[in-house]
Amino acid sequence: MSHAAPIETARDRGLVACTRCTRVWPMGQERCSRCGSPLVSRRTRSLQRVWAWLFVGMICYVPANIYPMLRTRTLFMTDESTILGGAIEIAHHGSYGIAAIIIIASVVIPIGKFIAIGYLALSLRRQVRLSSHARHKLYEFVEFIGRWSMIDVFVVAILSSLVQLSSVASINPGPAAITFALSVIFTMMSALSFDPRMIWDFPEDTTA
Amino acid sequence: MTDTAQTPVAEPELIACPQCDALYSAVAPGPGERATCLRCGTVLIAPRRNAFLRVIALAITMMILMFGATFFPFLQVRVSGFRNSSSVFDAALAFVDGPMLPLSVAVAALIVLIPVARAGLVLYVLVPLAMDRAPLRGATIAFRWAERLKPWSMAEIFVIGVAVALVKISDLARVDYGPAFWMFAALVVVITLQDGYLCRWTIWKALDKEARK
Ligand SMILES: [Zn+2]
Ligand SMILES: [Zn+2]
Numbered sequence: 001m002s003h004a005a006p007i008e009t010a011r012d013r014g015l016v017a018c019t020r021c022t023r024v025w026p027m028g029q030e031r032c033s034r035c036g037s038p039l040v041s042r043r044t045r046s047l048q049r050v051w052a053w054l055f056v057g058m059i060c061y062v063p064a065n066i067y068p069m070l071r072t073r074t075l076f077m078t079d080e081s082t083i084l085g086g087a088i089e090i091a092h093h094g095s096y097g098i099a100a101i102i103i104i105a106s107v108v109i110p111i112g113k114f115i116a117i118g119y120l121a122l123s124l125r126r127q128v129r130l131s132s133h134a135r136h137k138l139y140e141f142v143e144f145i146g147r148w149s150m151i152d153v154f155v156v157a158i159l160s161s162l163v164q165l166s167s168v169a170s171i172n173p174g175p176a177a178i179t180f181a182l183s184v185i186f187t188m189m190s191a192l193s194f195d196p197r198m199i200w201d202f203p204e205d206t207t208a
Numbered sequence: 209m210t211d212t213a214q215t216p217v218a219e220p221e222l223i224a225c226p227q228c229d230a231l232y233s234a235v236a237p238g239p240g241e242r243a244t245c246l247r248c249g250t251v252l253i254a255p256r257r258n259a260f261l262r263v264i265a266l267a268i269t270m271m272i273l274m275f276g277a278t279f280f281p282f283l284q285v286r287v288s289g290f291r292n293s294s295s296v297f298d299a300a301l302a303f304v305d306g307p308m309l310p311l312s313v314a315v316a317a318l319i320v321l322i323p324v325a326r327a328g329l330v331l332y333v334l335v336p337l338a339m340d341r342a343p344l345r346g347a348t349i350a351f352r353w354a355e356r357l358k359p360w361s362m363a364e365i366f367v368i369g370v371a372v373a374l375v376k377i378s379d380l381a382r383v384d385y386g387p388a389f390w391m392f393a394a395l396v397v398v399i400t401l402q403d404g405y406l407c408r409w410t411i412w413k414a415l416d417k418e419a420r421k
């Protein structure tokens with residue numbers, strides 16, 4: 001890769017880059033002639049979409065924690081467990097590792113993601129402590145980790161299809177399964193609507 | 209590689225980092241090397257030797273494995289004489305009752321349909337290129353969709369879900385692995401390898417109409 005000493009962006013040169021195939025075109029062109037993707041230099045408008053998806057994602061996360069995720073019925077008892085309740089139950093059985101996976105995937109990651117996306121979106125409008133580099137790392141991490149929250153939904157799907165033993169034992173999904181899945185999907189949409197190029201537009205750190 | 213530079217003037221193609229908009233003139237590194245963005249570290253070009261053929265082989269393997277993994281028994285559970293076995297297909301249909309139906313569709317899409325669709329799209333794009341033919345109609349749309357669907361292909365997450373599910377019911381029932389379990393585990397390795405070999409820039413360049421006049 002050849003480049004001039006200070007980083008020059010496509011926009012500085014009056015060009016617009018295709019984020020799908022990396023090719024650049026003259027500013028003003030609307031579609032990439034190579035891959036057909038729409039061309040926008042900075043998706044500033046999509047910031048509204050980021051907030052909207054984030055907001056519905058957060059709303060869905062509330063019932064996901066209140067209502068049961070799983071309904072377990074055995075000969076002797078019926079048990080309804082929420083996300084957190086299920087994790088605590090597993091911890092009581094001594095499987096701390098698995099309990100930690102559930103807590104991380106279903107509580108730490110979603111909440112961390114709400115905060116991180118909100119912070120990144122706000123940071124585009126005002127001066128913040130974190131450098132562009134640090135914020136970009138945060139964005140990459142959020143984008144990478146978000147999908148893993150789906151673990152608990154898949155666990156419910158596996159258990160509900162597997163444990164169907166007439167009267168002896170059965171497991172069925174609770175309403176939280178659907179609201180939790182929606183929350184994960186909406187927050188993923190929010191992260192995907194975010195344009196990371198805007199993080200770099202006013203680089204306050206000239207070093208690095 | 210199909211890229212036989214017919215354009216007489218070797219004007220370097222300008223590319224920009226999709227993550228930070230830094231501008232570069234594209235210079236393909238040697239096979240196995242990677243060209244990364246100097247500002248944000250995003251991998252821009254990462255060609256591999258025989259990448260097209262390898263990706264094609266992996267995509268075909270993936271489709272076969274997915275077929276087996278979907279319909280063969282995945283896990284089997286036993287509780288005091290009662291037994292039940294479940295396939296990935298059953299797991300996807302776990303929510304089929306009433307209001308949970310959309311969730312069933314979503315789970316089926318995330319763990320089976322989208323991974324298969326991506327493999328199919330990649331084959332459609334790469335098979336002609338690997339044979340040094342012109343790309344098929346709509347190849348650019350196909351590859352754009354293969355790329356767009358990437359975050360929504362969640363087979364690897366499903367495998368971790370299985371591990372968690374097994375621990376969750378270990379004191380309720382005895383669980384045996386079916387053949388599909390191992391197929392699915394192999395599938396995750398294949399998908400990971402396939403994404404590692406796939407250099408987007410190389411494929412887009414090969415699909416470029418201007419470059420292949
Ligand atoms: Zn493009
Ligand atoms: Zn970059």
